[in-house]
Amino acid sequence: MAEQTVFARGFSAEKCIQCGKCIAGCEYADMTPKQAREIMKKVTAMPQWYPELAFCIRCGKCDNRCPKDAHPSDLERECLEYKRRAESKTPASMAYAVNGMGVEGWNANFFRDVYKGLGKTDKKILQSWATPKKSKDILFIGCTDRMLPRTWEESQALRNIAKFGGPDDCCGVWAIQGGLLDEGYRIARRLIKRLSENRFERLVVGCGHCQKVLTRILPEKLGIVLPFPVIGIYDYFLEMIETGAARVIKPQKIEAAISDPCFGYENGEAFLNSVRRLATTIGMTISELPHNRENSLCCGYTGYFNDGKVAKFVKTALIKRKDFAKSGKKHFVSYCPGCHLFNHYFQPGYKSHYLLEDVLLALDGKVAEPFSIFYRRLVRPRIGWNLASVAKSALMPVKE
Ligand code: SF4
Ligand code: SF4
Incomplete structure (x- = not known):
């Protein structure tokens, strides 16, 4: 793995003409x-x-x-x-949402709290995912999707691909988005090390954020070139359908506007097109939001990583809501688990769909743990306690 010794942070000052x-x-x-x-x-x-x-x-x-x-x-x-x-300390509410820092002593963490509160079957699955595998393709399941393990583990369409992803395995995207660049890069490096413990030819990534970190941020900012090819889960599904390894048994006859996430454009034009092609392949009729592709709006979650303030993500989500209203649609399909959760819980009056779930419904006819049960994951004493201890930091007004 080739790596630069000095970070190329990304901005090209010599090219900028300060046009604004x-x-x-x-x-x-x-x-x-x-x-x-x-x-x-x-x-x-x-x-x-x-x-x-x-x-x-x-x-x-x-x-x-x-x-x-x-x-x-x-x-x-x-x-x-x-x-x-x-800052003398990272805002507690923001730190609580950054996974992958457990090994560096950041103890309270939302994802780990959810994993710890899972039932026996789910925990057993997570344990098995934490162990390195030998397989032609390996599927890395990111922090959010890992909160519903049976959805992935019990899918017939995904039965032949080995799954990987332990509780601390994270791509580092939220630390990076929150300006904790060194921490984020360290988390990402640890992920590469962990992935390299597997024996495989190709990495399939379940989350587009992980795909962005592995295929764009690491090579462009750190000069790290991965020694294996990476494809996203949606391209993997398309490949399966197109080669006959999977077929649509239950078309999803849904009319919905595509809600592009932050990483859509960053993962490239081909990625954006694949997502749309897959949605129509499984029977959906899709349309575009006024702000789409390279101009898409954030669901709100990234706003939280300014300072861990609830008010900032609400403000950001309200801007997205205006786009929803302008579109004239009531159904939206997201292909980011975070966007789906935010659109589902914080955009009342609209119906949010998660493309992964729709694809599994189309190929398998069912989903073991639909995302709609997510709120049940939050009813845990440990999460309640930890959320209460970061509430002050999360609810204090935004100073802008
Ligand atoms: S848009 Fe203009 S001001 Fe902004 S980075 Fe580019 S050249 Fe610089
Ligand atoms: S909010 Fe997004 S588009 Fe606006 S300046 Fe920041 S990165 Fe650029």
Whole structure:
């Protein structure tokens, strides 16, 4: 595995002409083009944390607006890193949502709390996933999907692929999104080490965030080139259907608008097209939201990783809600587990579908643990206690 010794943090200062288009066109900023130019002049002259950047949730969409391909979202992330480093402590509510730091002594963690509260059968499955495997393809199941183990383990369509992913195995995306860059990169490196304990030819990843970290962030920011090919679960399903290894036995006759997540555009045009092709292959009739693909809006979750404030994710989710209203649709399909959870629980009046679940319903005819039972995972004393202890940090108003 080749690796650079010095981090290439991502932003190309030498390409930037301080035109301000990145910020001026941002759905989360409220600035004139002149203000945007002035901020970019200041930030590029001396990258550090500026309160004017508090609007940014690092969704990555400005990278598409930049005429010079300078990667402004990386600059935003790096500026947030300055803020993180100046804090005496990472906000408790945010730290609680970052998985993969257990080995470094971050004890309270939402995902681990959910895993610990699972029933006997689910826990047994998680234990087996934590053990390295030997298989042609290995399926890495990310932190969120791991909260419903039977959905994956009992799927007929996925019966021939070995599954992997222990409680601490994380791609590091939320630490990275929260400006904890070193922590995020360490988490990602640990994941590669863990993946390398398996013997396999190809890695299939269940979550698009993991796919983004492994195929884009690691090579581009750390110069790490993986010694194995990686494909996303949705391309894997398409491959199975197209080669006859799986077939649609129960078409999902749903009319829904596709709700693209942050990672959709970052994983590339082919990825965005595959998701749409798969949705129609299983019988869905899909349409686009006003903001889609390279202009898609965040479900709200990334907003939480500014400072771990509930108010910020609500504000971010309300912007998405306007898009839902403009679309005239009542059904939305997400292909990110986080987006699905947020759209399901925080967008009343709309019906959220999770593409993974719809695909399994189409191929298997059933899903062992539908995502709609997720709230039951939260009714646990340990989670209640830990949520109460971070509540102050989560509920304090956002200072912008
Ligand atoms: S990063 Fe790109 S869009 Fe932003 S100011 Fe620089 S050149 Fe313009
Ligand atoms: S990363 Fe997203 S929120 Fe931040 S400036 Fe770019 S488009 Fe706006």
